[in-house]
Amino acid sequence: MTYKTIKYEKKDKVALITLNRPERLNAWTPLMSSEQVSALTHANEDSNIGSIVMTGSGKGFCAGADMEEVLSINYDDARIPDETDWVDLIRSSKPIIAAVNGSAIGVGVTMILPFDTIIASEKSKFGMFFIKIGLVPELASSHYLVQRMGFGKASEFCLSGRLMDAEEAFKIGLIDFLYNEEDMLDEAIKKAKLIAENPGPQLRMVKELL
Template sequence: MSKSDQIQYAVEGAVAVITLNRPQVLNALTPELINDWQAAIEKANADDQVGAILVTGAGKAFCAGADLEDWFLPFVRGEKAYLDEDQRLGGLGVVGDWIKLTEASKPLVAAVHGAAIGGGITMLLPFDVIYAADNAVFAFPFAQVGIVPEYCSSHFLAARVGLGRASEWTLSGRKVKADEAERSGLVNRVVAADALRSEALAMAEQLARAPTRMVRMTKRLLRQNFAETDIDKVWQRESDTLRECFGSQEHHDAVNAFLNARSR
């Protein structure tokens, strides 16, 4: 991680807490913030004491999306040139592979309050669990600023809410309130704003209790098999992964612990 304070990192028990920390601009995204966010996840994944990761935002909003003045304006003015080597953000800058990072990561939980706009929600779509405060508002206003969705959100949004809703939301850019987001499957659960952090932390703590290796295997299977049309491939991947589990110490310990607890 850089020496920037755009990301705060702390460990609470078995949970790493990552906080987007640009509250003066509603935690608007910059290349530096995104790179530090990725580094914080990598740090948590490398810590054997951490079993899950919680992401929050400082101040009155989770994230207002890309900082247009910091990120887009220099290109619009011709002060910067788009980068040919960037194959993920259309030339805006070279960033890490967010999709592979989130897939391979320990469980990722987001706690969203206030505004989550553009990249402020699309970057969360590959997360495992998204909690939202009852004051949360989401929007995907890409077309309105002359661009298209990014971070594979054209896939993950449709996967979460269906093609019809994804089409409406991305083409209109309209605001989606928390209750609609929950009904549609965009978020897993809506809670009172003053209980958001504690509820999301409790979920992260629950996810942290499972063996990390098996959690990662499960995440990989879900990601690989979600859109797979060959059911034999789905079955084979599960069987191969089960075989790996059966030879693991984690499986043996879990079975013995369960049987010992039942016999008491």
Template structure:
């Protein structure tokens, strides 16, 4: 039997997904992305899981798309196969997703990391959108998400030259949350995931939605969304527990209700 494309485990309230195509540096083919969307949607429905962590191996988070798979694909086939439909499924995951990146995160790998809500990178991580060297441009959100993350000028340079950037440069540009030693990557990622998992789940979901809305809406419409989410949380048991615990000077016990 062939090895699974994904290795999945649960660590208390954190769901951990590991890309598992090491022979091709975790190149992303359609089957892997579809299975990834399936697993993430399953975790999104699981009340026991509060945060999702996505990672690869020491050599690569994902070194890009599977070029052999797409090289001879026609425009009509891309449309008929709904080539990016599973990427949209990942984008709609409500729970926070943390990318834990070591080695290469290039092309589709960088786009997948940017689909996540936070990125923790090892000092060995390398990010980039080298599609220009293949005669194309990013197609799974690279031009859009990278520009929103690092600004027009730097995104233009990275996309039109196809060069890689170090973890430190990515951190300085605001693409990465933290840069840590290679041997501390899993520990630091899981610590961040555990901290977020300890917070009230409904507030975490709405907080994620509100931040994402800030990228797409005008300030006026974004503030309206934020205020409605704020008001809605006052109907939750976690809001009452959180404020009661604050007054009583004790640690709250959030139940996601």
């Protein structure tokens, strides 16, 4: 499959989706969103795929929304932006792991919060900068942040708009596993392969139960 803003690869029974705008630190665009949905749908419909990993190319995971791209959208075009409910898609998807290889800002954080597991490199950083530009968190992130971090820490993180390093993110539960930069993606794929060995219908049942 050919995409402009992401890459799609198969690693045995694992689908590897890579955000691929490294020159913009993989900043999110409506086209990227549509391509993510397409790739996830393809992986979910492929009987040879058991789990999914999403990462970023270059030095960052996702630097938030590319406002130049967002503001240039023709909203009369019914196909842009994609209107798929992201949270519903992720929660009904095959098991999916985020492999955060650098900074995750704004939507770079909120898009991965519904994932089943979040893995990050020691150089990763996290920021909910919405408050800095007069916006509020999206994609049910207020729910998932409280679930992961607790009410007080989630409140401080969102209300301050500060940047959080990987060590703190791991300590308070924003991320689940922390690895050095060289090993992080391999470890994520290794975990995904282990999950993919299990029966698919039951994996989705477990996701619903959790």
